[in-house]
Amino acid sequence: MKIMTVGDKFLIVVIIILSITSIFYITRTTTDSLGKDVIVRFDGIEIAKIPLKTDKQSTIYDFKFGENIGELEIFGDRVRMLPMDIKICPERICSDTGWIENSYQMIVCLPNKVIVTIETNEKQDIDIIVRN
Numbered sequence: 001m002k003i004m005t006v007g008d009k010f011l012i013v014v015i016i017i018l019s020i021t022s023i024f025y026i027t028r029t030t031t032d033s034l035g036k037d038v039i040v041r042f043d044g045i046e047i048a049k050i051p052l053k054t055d056k057q058s059t060i061y062d063f064k065f066g067e068n069i070g071e072l073e074i075f076g077d078r079v080r081m082l083p084m085d086i087k088i089c090p091e092r093i094c095s096d097t098g099w100i101e102n103s104y105q106m107i108v109c110l111p112n113k114v115i116v117t118i119e120t121n122e123k124q125d126i127d128i129i130v131r132n
Contacts (some may be wrong), residue, residue: 035121
């Protein structure tokens, strides 16, 4: 069995330090919601753009789509749609969706043609290109 040298010990310390700093970097960048916006679209047209903030206070935003009014609740870096009148949204699937906090999640109210998404201002890498 070989004995560890000073170089081996130095290499182990460097690897541990790099591991710890990368964990802090990853958690800081994934929980940071600066540069995120809540986008509300009605019939494909953007009707509201609300900055997503990280303060942990609940805020209610009203938005008008057509003749109806909906409400979004923003808490920290999450958003959800509050229940609408049963006449406007009979199934209430959009409010049952719950909280969304990532750009790949969305809230959809099909009878009212309302879509709520979260978009980031950061550069996005392309996942796939589909060609016909």
